[in-house]
Amino acid sequence: MTDTLPPLLLVGCGKMGGAMLAGWRERGLSQAVVVDPFLAEAPQGATLVKDAAAIPAGFAPAAVVLAIKPQEAAATLPLYARFAGGAVFASVMAGKTIAGMRGLLGGGAAVVRAMPNTPAAVGRGFTVACAGPGVSAAQRTLADTLLGASGEIAWVEEEGLLDPVTAVSGGGPAYVFLLAELLEQAAIEQGIPAELARRMARATVAGSGALLAASTEEAAQLRKNVTSPKGTTERALAVMMDPAAWPDTISRAIAAATARSRELAG
Numbered sequence: 001m002t003d004t005l006p007p008l009l010l011v012g013c014g015k016m017g018g019a020m021l022a023g024w025r026e027r028g029l030s031q032a033v034v035v036d037p038f039l040a041e042a043p044q045g046a047t048l049v050k051d052a053a054a055i056p057a058g059f060a061p062a063a064v065v066l067a068i069k070p071q072e073a074a075a076t077l078p079l080y081a082r083f084a085g086g087a088v089f090a091s092v093m094a095g096k097t098i099a100g101m102r103g104l105l106g107g108g109a110a111v112v113r114a115m116p117n118t119p120a121a122v123g124r125g126f127t128v129a130c131a132g133p134g135v136s137a138a139q140r141t142l143a144d145t146l147l148g149a150s151g152e153i154a155w156v157e158e159e160g161l162l163d164p165v166t167a168v169s170g171g172g173p174a175y176v177f178l179l180a181e182l183l184e185q186a187a188i189e190q191g192i193p194a195e196l197a198r199r200m201a202r203a204t205v206a207g208s209g210a211l212l213a214a215s216t217e218e219a220a221q222l223r224k225n226v227t228s229p230k231g232t233t234e235r236a237l238a239v240m241m242d243p244a245a246w247p248d249t250i251s252r253a254i255a256a257a258t259a260r261s262r263e264l265a266g
């Protein structure tokens with residue numbers, strides 16, 4: 001446990017905002033205000049308000065974390081422009097550019113654009129962040145603390161990288177969960193009872209992730225460790241690793257998501 005965090009304002013407390021808030025709670029919240037019009041009850045350790053107008057007078061956040069949907073940015077961000085004098089804004093919105101957000105918050109706003117992922121909910125997130133113009137060293141340190149509270153963080157200088165990052169690590173957990181779904185379905189097709197199929201698929205994906213996390217070996221080597229010569233895995237991988245199968249599918253999927261992130265900028 002390090003020092004208590006400074007006053008924070010979280011705008012949007014859904015799946016991603018809620019996961020980050022859990023990490024901050026672990027670090028020790030001092031004052032936290034959450035704005036979310038539809039949340040039923042205040043998250044532990046925070047004050048909940050329904051809109052920007054209801055933020056307690058005099059509340060001066062050191063950071064404003066924007067975790068609303070990208071489509072809500074244009075209508076919502078101008079409501080927070082009054083905090084631009086003292087706070088750093090940390091956005092996790094897909095696609096939304098630093099220049100676009102500064103346009104909505106006032107040109108001088110200090111903005112960090114970041115892309116986390118939902119394993120943050122269990123302290124295993126991965127976030128990539130990029131600091132915009134005018135972000136001070138202290139503000140960058142605060143953003144690093146907040147965005148890195150629930151896992152690993154990496155910083156990039158080139159903002160454009162955030163679009164493929166969004167496709168790979170932002171959305172990546174969804175692809176892994178899809179694999180669990182498809183393994184379960186295929187197990188059932190081969191006659192395995194549904195409940196056993198579900199347990200096997202979940203444990204296999206989770207166990208493989210844990211092994212990857214604990215190992216210093218490359219993913220390719222861990223794959224080879226499973227693949228006995230002339231065995232069963234080799235047969236399955238021959239199907240999956242056909243250039244037209246997974247290699248092409250994953251490449252096209254990531255390109256499509258990257259393109260969508262760029263579209264969301266507008």
Ligand SMILES: NC(=O)C1=CN([C@@H]2O[C@H](COP(=O)(O)OP(=O)(O)OC[C@H]3O[C@@H](n4cnc5c(N)ncnc54)[C@H](OP(=O)(O)O)[C@@H]3O)[C@@H](O)[C@H]2O)C=CC1
Pocket residue numbers: 011012013014015016017035036037038039067068069070072076092093094115116117118170171
């Ligand atoms: N989910 C993920 O895996 C990831 C998401 N992101 C980004 O995080 C952001 C949020 O995504 P996610 O958490 O999935 O979405 P959610 O819909 O779960 O969360 C958004 C929350 O903001 C609330 N909200 C809507 N309008 C406002 C407003 N004007 N002011 C304050 N709160 C508002 C929503 O309420 P209601 O639902 O009732 O509208 C909801 O509770 C997105 O920009 C997304 O790109 C980034 C990385 C990963």
Ligand SMILES: O=C(O)[C@@H]1CCC=N1
Pocket residue numbers: 094166170171
């Ligand atoms: O699907 C999305 O747009 C967001 C960004 C990355 C994960 N979820």
